[in-house]
Amino acid sequence: MDLLQLRYFRTVARTEHLGRAAEQLRVAQPSLSRTIARLEADLGVPLFDRQGRGIRLNRFGAAFLARVDRALGELDDARTELADLAGSGCGSVVVAAENLAVLRTVLGSYLTAYPGVAVRLSQCSPEETATRLQAGTVDLAVLSQHLDRPGVAGRDLITEEVLLAVPPGHRLARRRRVPVSELISEPFVTTGPDYWPRALLDRLFAPTGHRPVIACEGDDPASLRGLVALGLGVGLLPAMARPSLGPRVVWLHVDAPDCSRTLSLYWREGAYLPLSAQRFRDLATERFAAIEDGRAAAGL
Numbered sequence: 001m002d003l004l005q006l007r008y009f010r011t012v013a014r015t016e017h018l019g020r021a022a023e024q025l026r027v028a029q030p031s032l033s034r035t036i037a038r039l040e041a042d043l044g045v046p047l048f049d050r051q052g053r054g055i056r057l058n059r060f061g062a063a064f065l066a067r068v069d070r071a072l073g074e075l076d077d078a079r080t081e082l083a084d085l086a087g088s089g090c091g092s093v094v095v096a097a098e099n100l101a102v103l104r105t106v107l108g109s110y111l112t113a114y115p116g117v118a119v120r121l122s123q124c125s126p127e128e129t130a131t132r133l134q135a136g137t138v139d140l141a142v143l144s145q146h147l148d149r150p151g152v153a154g155r156d157l158i159t160e161e162v163l164l165a166v167p168p169g170h171r172l173a174r175r176r177r178v179p180v181s182e183l184i185s186e187p188f189v190t191t192g193p194d195y196w197p198r199a200l201l202d203r204l205f206a207p208t209g210h211r212p213v214i215a216c217e218g219d220d221p222a223s224l225r226g227l228v229a230l231g232l233g234v235g236l237l238p239a240m241a242r243p244s245l246g247p248r249v250v251w252l253h254v255d256a257p258d259c260s261r262t263l264s265l266y267w268r269e270g271a272y273l274p275l276s277a278q279r280f281r282d283l284a285t286e287r288f289a290a291i292e293d294g295r296a297a298a299g300l
Contacts, residue, residue, distance in 0.1 A: 009068060043060075093117060097122075106280065130147055140266065151269050159261070160263075161239050162236050165235050177253045178254060179256070180207075197221060228245075
């Protein structure tokens, strides 16, 4: 058994397709098949169930994959840690978020401070973000949902009020505050159930015994904001969104307990975090703390 066999096995196990795995690894498919066969012979058990020309990871393969992921992850972390200790190169950082707009607060300062770092960003659903973090394909994850998973550590960056945005000319546009009971028949522009705006909306409506009226449902919170300004409906938006929309909408406070969201940063617990990612984490903590301090000083 050698590292090449393990890396080949991991790719085949994740794709469950010899052809696609061979393309990703840039090796001939017959050679890849022989490598997997030798590994199975060495272990003494089949790792895949053969179904015609297809393959499916079996219980032996699933158990082995968990160990292989851990072993290869440790080796990759060791390589990164040694490179950091040796000071070779500027490194890279991979950050995933459900909404890339929240990273603007940190990204400009980070790129200025560390111009040699290769920064890669990925926008995906909260579930996919969490999965990729656990798999080690991203260094950091920024989410507005609490992430309680094994092997994941995190810290809160900022807690902010969530406001009701209504288009100009709306019947509530002259109000400063509104109870949820007055929003029963209002059409909402919101996200799908996997995202925090929809979870908050459902929680606010739960005591009323009514379900919110959904005029538009999407998976990109940032792209939905403009639809409120166009008059499609009202929306729950974080205070952070105010500068981007400005006077195109009217902002109201919602009379409901804990109408807020907490933005948090997560990383793999116990795994080596590259120096470039450590610096991103520390800078994010500093920048959002400064924003919160500024709001507190202004009485917001």
